[in-house]
Amino acid sequence: MAEIIHWADVVAEDVLEQRKENVVATGITPSGHIHIGNMREVVTADAVYRALLDMEDSVKLIYIADTFDPLRKVYPFLPQKYSEYVGMPLSEIPCPCGNCANYAEHFLNPFLESMKKLGIEPQVYRADELYKSGVYTEAVKTALIKRDEIAAILSEVSGRKPASDWSPFNPICEECGRINTTVVTDFDIDSETVDYTCSCGHSGTVFMQGGGKLTWRVDWAARWKILGVTVEPFGKDHASRGGSYDTGKLISREIFGYEPPHPVVYEWIMLADKGAMSSSTGVVVSISDMLKVVPPEVLRYLIIRTRPGKHIQFDPGLPLLTLVDEYERLNQADQPPDYNRRVLELSKASGICHTEIPFKHMVTLHQVAHGDLEQILNILKRAGYSTDDRRCIKELVDNVSNWLDMYAPPFAKFSVRDDLPPQTATLSDVQKAFLAAMAEVIDEKGDMSGEQYHNLVYQAKDVGSRIHSKMADILECDETELKVNPKDLFKAIYTVILGQSSGPKAGWFLSSLESDFLVRRFTEAFRYEPGDQ
């Protein structure tokens, strides 16, 4: 069988057949919380970018925020007074929280922050700045002059016939500030101005530079040429026949004389039980919410291991734990298979936090320490982990903490009981004798490693071991007659500490608890009489 090549490398190879210098572009409209589906776009772009970098290509990664698009409606998360801003460009609307430069920045900032956490640092452009700086002006002129040709393409490819007063350019009304209520009446190429009338009653003249924007389908194509875009991932909504990529392709070639970028079409991310992520159905998990739970590398891994054309099922419950495990296991493998090695390479990124502490361990630890960071650090130190990188450990602790709060299935949860649980009544004499013997040994030795605890439990079944003979003494029976099943011993431990019959891997679990506490609890359990409570 032929060697399996990662999809990002396949795209990179295809692209390199066309050109040696590339610009990978990605873009999103910051009209609301930017969700995980949008993140597939940037991670996909980043994967292709990295693949191109690895082939010693000259390549840039850029991100364009569509800050000049109008606000479409008063979204549910907006105060009603935003109705007065509907139709105005996002960059010209005040920020909902009052602390950001404008509406667009309010949603853009957390997203840029999330990208940084994911190790993605593209060159960022804002559409309003691009228009205001004048780089679009030539394209605006061309579009206005070739208005009829563009209209013909749109009508032919998309099947939609633009209205007679349609223009590829939407001026911003100087009176009411809206961009979607104006009609172009004339334009002057030399003075670079456009005349318009607005439904608010105003009519006037704006500069092509910053006075408005091209409509989406034309804007997209113009942007390719202006920024030299050669590769661009986009959602399947743009990919269907007659969709914006189809029209953009023709507009780019025939109007702007630019070869359109190599498309990378990606599928939606499905949320378990809730269906596709979509703003209109309200099924939205923001990227920052997602990063509250999933370590960044794992989120990258989830996206990068899956071909862009496939749905991604994302279940933040138990399957997330499996995913994290899978990633960590792969990460520790000496020689992962080729395909996975590549997936792993592309999932890692500089600047991403990474610790050697397994997620599952932290799930146990966090619950033992009731989420207290200092205590967690102490236990980690005792277990021989490096605690130098507090920031990254803290990040993991936060991930685990949020996971336990929001998604953890019941069996993954436990709490160390403050008092001896009543279930202690169900223990047999052998189990109690074992706990008493454990208490003695722990009292003598102090804190032990997870492995030592683990071995201790198993030694209890061996005739001749110290713990075994202690048990025999306590039970006042002959050592050789004492039959012990380790299974019952583990159960006894979980019962007296957690009040349940199973729990996290015992050695590691016990070593994360204070030895004094264990001695006290085990002794108490030994002395416990059902009538006591």
Add this chain to the structure above:
RNA sequence: GGGCCGGUAGCUUAGUCAGGCAGAGCGAUGGACUCUUAAUCCAUAGGCCGAGGGUUCAAAUCCCUUCCGGCCCGCCA
């Protein structure tokens, strides 16, 4: 009405472009480690590759039809 993507083991999937013995991980089962518990290692089982037809010496892969799931266009981007 038109179009796009997906359907491969119980689950998640690779392989489809470029036809050549269907591969992995998880889970399950069995075993090992002087140690089954949410650890590690080894092994085993599990598949009409959604269905039907066609092309071919040879089809998961190419062509046609069809079913299922998801989505898009026909408002706007």
